[in-house]
Amino acid sequence: MTGVLGQPPPPAWFDTARPFPRHLRVHDLVSAAADRVPDRPALVTDHGVAYTHRDLDRAAGRTAAHLRDRGVGRGAYVGLLSGHHPEAVRGLLGVLRAGAAYVPVDPRWPLDRIGRALRQVDCACVLADVRHLRTAFELADLVPTLRDIVVLDGPPTAVDRAIAPEAVEDLWDTVAARDDLGAAAGFNLRAGAPTFTGRDIDAYRDHVVALADALVDRRSRVLEIGCGAGLILRALAGRVSEYVGVDPSSVAIGRNQEWARQAGAPVTLRVGFAHELATLVTGAFDLVILASTAQFLPGPRYLQQVLRECGRMLTPGGRVLVADVIDPSSGDDPGLLRLPTRFFRDLRGPGLGAARVLRRTGSALPAPLAERYDVLLGAAPRDDAGHGAERVGTIPEDTSGHGAERLDITTVDGDAVVPAAATHCTAEDPAYCIFTSGSTGDPKGVLVPHRAVVNLIDWVNREFGVTPDDRLLFVTSFAFDLSVYDMFGVLAAGASVRLVGDRELADPDHLVDLLQTEEITFWDSAPAAMAYLLSATAGRTPGGEPALRRVFLSGDWIPLGMPAEIRRHFPRAEVVALGGATEATVWSNYYRVGAVDPSWPSIPYGRPMQNARYHVRDGSLRPCPVGTAGDLYIAGECVALGYAGDPALTGRRFIRDPYDPDGATMYRTGDRARWLPDGNLQFLGRADHQVKVRGYRIELGDVESALSRHPAVTEAVTVVAGRASGADLVAFYTCRSDPVAPEDLRRHAARTLPSYMVPAAFVRLDALPVTDNGKVDRAALLRSAADGRPRRAGTGSR
Template identity: 50%
Template structure:
């Protein structure tokens, strides 16, 4: 074939039948019936079979349905890695909804923004992420439900709330001889401020003023929750017709009753916690007061429970006064912080409640009291016992376990969105890629068929839920009847632990970005090999694959086949592959490979004409793998997902007749494989010259003594400069490998002077981000901090 020949149609002749009318949950349910007792999910402490996974997912799917979640709904996942998290995602799909993974490392502002953008209705989480959920959920009007999938108790706070210990603590405080300490002040504040008697009196008068403004003329019935030593009680009780004071400290309640009796005030005392405060009430109340009490609640669900109870006890026109609430925006606090947005959610949930959030003039308040705020909730009419606030509680596994393990009716259709995974955008705004069930089923069919994945396989699950590789890692392997070994978050940063798993458990499949595997290799190389005969398939994708890495992998795992995969998140994880057999040392990079089944690849010039073989052009992907587009971004979708003018006759309408503009550069090789040449946005100007970072990186990896390399183009005060980092190949005698000066000399023989990096630094390894890809920003930051071993030029 001549160098100027156009690629033949046969290179895109990938049409192959598969079950176009099924969905992911249908595939997995079918497998659960076929191999019910085979292991499906393992996390190091237990093994769940395919039948158990299916039953648990059915229960959660049915629970989601009772919450109004179904086709068209968006459900987020903010969870640490666990078997429950995988089951949760399957349950979302069974319910017919779309799952949206969120990274626990993301800042709250990013999570909040994405939840709002997609109108997420429910959030599945793990118990350790409840504080993170509390920081964002009240700012998302669409977010109606939170499900804590790994809690077995009915209440989120049940197993962390030690009633005996709390009672003992407050009895101790109430009996302190210093009256200010007995009232809860000067017990060791984070600000270091010690309150004077005048400051405490001013605080008391402020609370009493709020309370009296809420009381009807002539007094009324008052319930004070958390009366403590009686600081507020003594000042407020004389203004009430009927007063009930509740506190977990029996000694405090007894002292308050004694003082009230001595003053001739009618007061009923009761020992109990806030969630028990209304149990003894046989009458409606006009005012419920919680002064400096909420900050000692175990969590937000406890607050929801207490407020739901007391709102139902209010007489029409009655009020709840919450004094001295801690605003989380002011920083960390040892107690419960309550976002002000929670009260907006309360107002939406309970239409009969009028909510006023009252700020404070900081100049009038000492220390931390200046940043706190107060809230008054008034009942415009009688609020029923089953009020809307109770719906704001979190659901737990306790509730899920009480749902039937039966198939959910009216599940998803093949054309429904299965998931939305976010990729970074050039404008800094994340792009949510929508992928339908049919595209994922096609991917699963291809990988499992071509690479003979079966119930005998076990995959070591090391990728983030937010990285699209996880889609196959979970559902592809489970669909084949295989098992998924879930690696906990803590172990992901410990290569030694990953090596232990590879050697001690029958892991047959590894799937990650190249950097994640490269991070493990030195730990494999320094051990005596044992238990490495099981690993048969290593799949690498998502970033450049160092040319030396496949042979290094086979050196440690002689039975492993290395598969390079490519594509885009916008084209359902992978859409091409290259089985890496013998590595040609002259390769600038591992070839990109050929299209998978039902995928088509085009290399086009600026006029959208096919480029001849060997000629670089812009890469487009078409076929069943193409995503539906970007969530909430029709303009961007139209710009990147285009009609396919080369679609074969008979191509179904819809996504399969469109092509995705990848933003990558590539060319066809004479053998029908593609060569990846880098991204369009990797093309930068250096001193007036256009430079492809991928070309420089490929040349660097060809230099003797270089194991892996990364090339960046950071901005400086004088424009962009090329900055290169490389991991040296150790010498046979254990030496440090090629020195920077040697590498520069070799590089100068391969590239013109303007393409030779101005900075070349040796690093021991590349930092890896949560997706397993090289964390380029961290690489630059570490280099700036002096963590790179040497630097030249």
């Protein structure tokens, strides 16, 4: 037999074909396990069994029914924004059973990156836990297609934080007692926040007063909610017929009353909270002001109720001015209430009319105030004698988000269940879309079909004998593709998943304790996470015989001494090295690690798994002889469908497999490898600028693109210093005449890149070194990063 390209076929070890249930979908496997072992634990936490297999199956069916009612079905993509707890797993199973695909995003990513990922799949629905519900809400402007947020572990009202009246009163009493008016108004109180000068504070006051002054005259009656130290009140009170102020701080109200008495201003003041307006004030108002108040309120639902009450208090033609609103995409303090403009555009209520969002384009305000916005609510201004006429035309109106659907926050309720068999999708449809680093600065969404995941699960569970007696300690992010098997593969075997809270996951001592005291049999992670775990065993004398009998390591180089160290503490554990790519469904090759020869350059990459075919080819796509290095391609059932919304990149990376008679695709990995005489592969590293750092795949171009967007940076290049679990990104950059300090560039990078992509060191150079052909000399930069002495450098940060 001769291959399509006229080359001889691969050697005998290349034949990996094996039957598997290719017509089934991922949730079919999980549901079948629930039929086999209904009462076995499925999801386990510190508090015991959260779900048996039967209970999980039914809960997933109810979630699917709720999603179907919200319009989620085949062809839809549902985001996941959640920490590690059982409801997240239940939610993902519900997504699959509804016929949709899930899109996990890491809550630690910057909001902008989360938004870019979900935009690529036109995401209409996000599942969120209570802890990250506020973040999901903040995505409304960044993902215009988003119309539903489903709360996994609480009611929709959980988007608001609970009010502690006495604590709020005490806080603002303390603030209002400050001698400095700016500090009493709330400026310069947060550690690490930008410091505002007296001129900055005056500019903010003048900006708000100008907006309000354009809407009132001597006959106007004004209400300010959260009048605080009186910054706006003292500027406006003498220009209207009556100025009414409400604030929870009796100290603030007392100081403003004294000022009003001395100034003879027509001011009426009340101590109370915004939600108590109806009992605190009476009459109709021409203008209601909330200046820097919304950001301190408990949440959007609370503000919605307050604004609706304000609308009922307006005179005909009256307006509500919500000033100094924090835009979530600005990156400003996430501890404050940040509001997407869609919140105001969705707002409905008597007197409120349509929202007009006023961007502070071209303002003289300092950052971050210049990145905030203002909103006018209410009917169109009146024409009579200019009363209420707007004079704010120089401030542009934001038109982004117009036409977006209303955003609803719901939770799963009702008893309707969608059976697994009733799911309207096929094994060829995508089960999930996981995002990896992209060289253009945008993350790449890899679309993986059910069929490929079913093949993976079938292989792992048969090859390694996973049974209902197994229990896996789930330590990976939902946005990391190892989680795919950790959830669905383990559940399909009728085994159980041991979930650990996000805080406990960061404690290696706690994880070691779990492995030594609980019946946990399975560990799966990148080598860096295992190194982190082993760090907690220092000084501990191995004792007893922990249940751990299977350790999977993948995603990066495995230190040669790690397998022996694992077996020293967990004597029963078999160590398995696995490899592959997100584009090839988690893993597609493996190597059972026995004795390690210290002279090896690395742990062998291993052999292809069932229904996966590996090609090592030269630049003309000819097969490389055994022992000769070449470019690595992956083919077979494991290959993904491509990249979401990027047919051009899909066409470049997913090419025709010359050995498949049906014309299936193979994935161009960008890796270098060679066949060894025993049929194993040896991995030789990347052929391009894509790297692995602590298990995360990173396009250096993605990092460099983010750094270059800083206005002071002219060029940026990143290299990887060190190897295996000790590798770090180091950024070298040049600047214009106004240089940026390394720490400032680090903060800039952190606004758009996830933490694992932010370089560990930043080195500013006068010029980047170049090779004889004029290209950046990355080898010189790598040597500089390795020895810690920047070459031709200006300043550095290590």
